[in-house]
Amino acid sequence: MSLPPLVALPAALAPLSNRAESVLRDDAAHAARLATWPSARRALLPRLSAASDFVSEQISRDPQAFLELADSGELERRLGVGELSDQLHATLADCDEESDLARRLRRFRNRQQWRIIWRDISRQADLTETCRDLSELADASIDQAYQWLYQRHVAQFGTPIGRRSGQPQHLVVLGMGKLGALELNLSSDIDLIFGYPEGGETEGVKRSLDNQEFFTRLGQRLIKALDAPTADGFVFRVDMRLRPYGSSGPLVYSFAALEQYYQDQGRDWERYAMIKARVVGGDQVAGKQLLEMLRPFVYRRYLDFSAIEALRSMKQLIQQEVRRKGMADNIKLGSGGIREVEFIAQAFQLIHGGRDLSLQQRPLLGVLATLEGQGYLPPVVVDELRQGYEFLRYTEHALQALADRQTQMLPDNDQDCTRVAWIMGFEHWPAFHAQLMYWRGRVDWHFRQVIADPDDEEGAAEAVHIGGEWLPLWEEALDEAAACRQLADAGFAEPTLAWRRLSDLRSGPQVRAIQRLGRERLDAFVPRLLAQAVEHAQPDLVLERVLPLVEAVARRSAYLVLLSENPGALERLITLCAASPWIAEQITRFPLLLDELLNEGRLFKPPLAPELAAELRERLTRIPEDDLEQQMEALRHFKLAHGLRVAASEIAGTLPLMKVSDYLTWLAEAILDQVLALAWRQTVSKYGTPRRSDGSLCDPDFIIVGYGKVGGLELGHGSDLDLVFIHDGDSQAETDGLKPIDGAQFFARLGQRIIHLLTTQTTSGQLYEVDMRLRPSGASGLLVSSLGAFERYQQNEAWTWEHQALIRARVLVGSERVGTAFEQVRATVLARPRDLPKLREEVSEMRAKMRDNLGSKETAGGTASNAFSATAPFDLKQDAGGIVDIEFMVQYAALAWSQQDPQLLRWTDNIRILDELEAAGLLPGDDAHLLQEIYKAYRAVAHRLALQKQPGVVSGEQFHDERRAVLRIWRELELH
Missing domain, CATH: 3.30.460.10 (Beta Polymerase, domain 2)
Known part of the structure; x- marks a missing residue:
């Protein structure tokens, strides 16, 4: 979204509007340069002065630097790729002292901050450009400060060498959070993690240092260069608390130590944080290797629906802190704030990102686009989340532009309220606040649909509705007689068998072996399952087909969380399993298919051929060429998922x-x-x-x-x-x-x-x-x-x-x-010429052999006198008058007559070949249409039987007219 244009400056802000210009006019030379400015820039200066104390104060502190920035034209244009980094490189080119490094970095940062705030408030830069410029400023500052310090550090302490590789070592600086996603705000701190490839010690000096000590000292110097306040301010506040063990842990870790920590002790919130990790400084090549090492920690190859519980817990902790500190007006952490949009996107990333590699990306807006494109969320939901997020981020920038202060709290004084509303394009605070609360309300609503506990805020009555009445039965608080009465009253035709099935599941080896968390999830899920099963016409069939799946996934209880969290998915599972034991068996064998049940629109609308091919190509291009195992798994999952979609669509009649x-x-x-x-x-x-x-x-x-x-x-x-x-x-x-x-x-x-x-x-x-x-x-x-x-x-x-x-x-x-x-x-x-009597004989002989070998023995392949009786079977494919007879007639006709009519060879399917036989006058139209309808009817029944895991055989009393018609046309073609 884009903000509305700036309205006229409110009268209340007029006293603030001349601060910057009065400073510039105090000096004759500055005033002369000001007079040469384009009128559009001149008109913006009082507006920016009124909007931002930071802009006014920095101009007062260093008017010459501000005028140089204005003369460069950079206030009116977007910087090219790499231009900001090149400018900083030139700024540091002749820097020799560490104190001078700090001074130059801070002045460069202030210059860029002027430019970015000016362009942001004046609507010359959109949200993406502002965040990108701020992130590139951080990247350049971190990496170039590191490279400068590394050279001096090596001269003092020697070159760190890897004990295993024998190669010089560099630090890897990971940028987390908004920095990692290229989404920094106007006054954001930067979350960093430091790592180095391998242990060893420095060489080239008399007294060597261990690599750990070398990089710890270097990391401390880098933090000081960026974070320490001086007369020129700071470059970026640095936060190192996301590293392993937080503030109590070492400042720097080897790759092996990082991998071991995340493998053994990594917590859910650390997975959440690591989604956005990006190499922002130091050794880029080694950094990519580190991220690949950590990828399995972040993205699980299986469907990881348990991640949503961790995100929910994190949100609850944040909400408690918000309430404790009275931060309801915090547009980041409060209800409907920025963090909730991030949680929604990252919930899908953590759950599905291990298998859907398109979700393994950092920028939130990109993730939202993927969620829409891949069908995880409806377009209308994604559009509201995108617009709400952008409005909140623009508001965040407006708050921080006031004084270059890291805040997401709405102002508590009239002047700042007026300034924020004006920056956002509103004439007054009430109009802005109403729009803000609208978007926070929409974000909060969508957040509750994805993240919020379905039992929260629904009360005891709702808990009963979603299965609470079945909890005593499942937990064996009822004796068998009482349990069977409850099952019978609920509609189970065989309550004793249903009770036995539930008892067998509860006492089975799979359930006995699961850990506490898994058992809690099972105890939460089974009552929900029973509550939905009794809503179905055949609850006994539901238990018979769904309980084997429950047993199969009992030790991978994230799947149970998926179904508990998504009543719609559970309802679709019950419907499909009750309709088809083939589907039930597929999902039980391959529980990852449960993922397909989440999106009803996608489940019942498989893609067309070009989309199908493109989707598979895209999936495989995201897998390294040498990872054959993952390629084979991706192919198989793709086939399973789309096969399920087709079967579901067939059952639904779509x-x-x-x-x-x-x-x-x-x-x-x-x-x-x-x-x-x-x-x-x-x-x-x-x-x-x-x-x-x-x-x-x-x-x-x-x-x-x-x-x-x-x-x-x-x-x-x-x-x-x-x-x-x-x-x-x-x-x-x-x-x-x-x-x-x-x-x-x-x-x-x-x-x-x-x-x-x-x-x-x-x-x-x-x-x-x-x-x-x-x-x-x-x-x-x-x-x-x-x-x-x-x-x-x-x-x-x-x-x-x-x-x-x-x-x-x-x-x-x-x-x-x-x-x-x-x-x-x-x-x-x-199309070569054929002897038709001989052809008829050969086709007939082959058909007779097939009928004898593969047809129903009881009826001699459908040719005996009892073939049409109720007690006789009819093999839809092999018996006389069945599918193969139609296929053989079509094949005989194509071989017999394609020399005179090559159009018969145009198609390979029976339906269209029959169309061509009719069009060529080689088969009466009524007979051609009749064979097509019979063929489709046979195949439809065969498909339904396949979904029921039954052979393609029906009672001999069925399809009398159809079979006789096929045999009549067979004889008329002189086949025997």
Whole structure:
């Protein structure tokens, strides 16, 4: 947001408006320079003088320096990147004494403070520029003061050398809080932590120092250079209390000591603080290594919903302090203040940042944008938080501009109230205060939705509503008879079984092994679960399917906190598990999927293909290229999460069957695209790049072809992938790497790598089962075929059933050039002239074999006289009149007639091939539409059965008309 323009200066401030100008006019030379100022700058001077005591006092103290700043033009322009640092470097260039260093740093800081306040109050700089300039000023001051002091310190005490590496050591200065996030305010202190890479001692002097002592003394000198008040003021107040053990701990730590501390003793508030840590001075390279070492402490790889409890506790402590000290008017710490917006953003970062790397960033406004973009918070909520935060930060700057004093308290006198209101663009204090309280109210409301305890301020009645009535039953305060009566009265059909399930959970090994905190969380969660379960039509089914999940996560109780904190997520869990045991099993096996239940809009609206691919690409680009374990986990989590979204959408009715298959197929394609990229990169890094027949390098001249369900865009939940790998490199030519191998070996190992990435079991399962038996010569053939070999096989050796399979084959990912060549081979093979009687015979024989081997034994694959009886089964896929009959008819038609009508080869899915058969007049329109509707009806039932973890078999009394229609059309095509 931007502030309203400055209004006319209130009469009450008129006496303050001429302070600065009168000082300048007292000297004739100064007055002459003042007279040359542009009118716009002249008009601003009395306004700035009235607004800020700091500006007036500094001009009185050093009018010459202020005029030089004005003459530079920097009051009217934004500084370029690095310009401020360059100016300070020039300022310190000929500095020889430590006292002179302190003086120059402070005068430089005052000059920049003039400029920043002038531009902020006059609306020439927005909030982002002001915070950036202040943070860059701190960065430059810290680093350049350090570099200056380090040289003198080394000359006095020697060069610190690492005992292990033998290399010179430098201090690493971490900036925390607002400095780390480039969000400093006008009078902020700076929170720092000092570290150095490794122990050792100094060299080059007679009496060496231990590295710890060397850097402790150097750190003390750096703090003094920045913090000690002199006649020129200070540079920045330095706060070192965020270091391990706070004020009682050493000033400086080795990296090993820092890592050990945070691993063993790091507290939740320290994780919160470390989110914004940034290297602001000293050794940047070593500093990045330190932050990488500490990243696992800050961001847990699992869903860490317990972080919200820590943030809530911190907020409660702050609120107690606010009440104790009477700080309700504190716009940072009070209700609806700046800290609450920060807590909201950082709650999501701590909870989800271990898996969603886009949240691993420092600036708050950037985090809010990500929360909106990734669907964690609705746009309207993010917009209100952003506007409220910016208004509060502008107010903070107005308060601090008055006297360059670190305060977030609203003024307690009329003059300062008038000044703050005027700086903020309001005509009077009541108008400003009303707007301030509006934004504080909105921030507080959103804070309560995210952070506040759902039991707080709701009273005993609300506690009962969210499960209090079930607490005695869970804690065994009731005997079995009373507990069963309560369960029966609440709607459980089998109360004794429900009681036994709860008892088994309570006394089970998983629950007995959990620690106190976990048990407390379980005791808080189970009554909530029971309260919501009885609201469901089938509470017995809810317990049957949800309690295994509770048992599975009992020792990782952060998941229970997630569900306790989010009644909506618990409600969605109950609904989905009751609707589908497949979903219940997925979530129980992979509890990280609970994260998906938090956002209802995202859960029931999976992204389209381009968004899906872009999201996966973005996730993987944030992972180091050499971290294969994390890449594989990211791929698997991505597949699990989006698979759950599709299943949830199917159950909710927001996705029809055809779209379900589309989404699952797009998901497979997005994953295969990234798996191919990973496998290619890894194989090339090991062996070099293979060559084409003309000697040029492949890039990658490799395709993954999908057959069957993935080829026909008909994937279901849990479907495997029928794949064929094809390359168009030179099989004989060697790769260009340090360990060269021939092209045939290279592409074989690339194929093996792809299969490894897809099928390896990790903690998040495997990506897909892969079936490669449709490749040339089946299981006995090469894993990867050259394009030429594939064509020769299809032309000369392939069976008719292999050509039937080729109808559903399409390029999923890989080289566009090779993909186009494959399509040409496919079209040539499939469109060749065929002996129709022989074709009918071969198709019919293959269908009969499948029916005999895979169909229902009781009805001879649906051909016996009892096939339509109520007691007989009907296999939706394999029995006569089922899915495979329709597929075989479509494949027969494409092979029989594609020579005369190539459009039949345009598509690989049955629905659109049937459209083409109708359009070409090769199949009556009524029959084509009938087959499409029957095919979709069969598949819809098969999908529902899959979600129920049941085989694709229904009672023989179902689908009589549909089966007879399929068999009629089968006969009319002269198939037998």
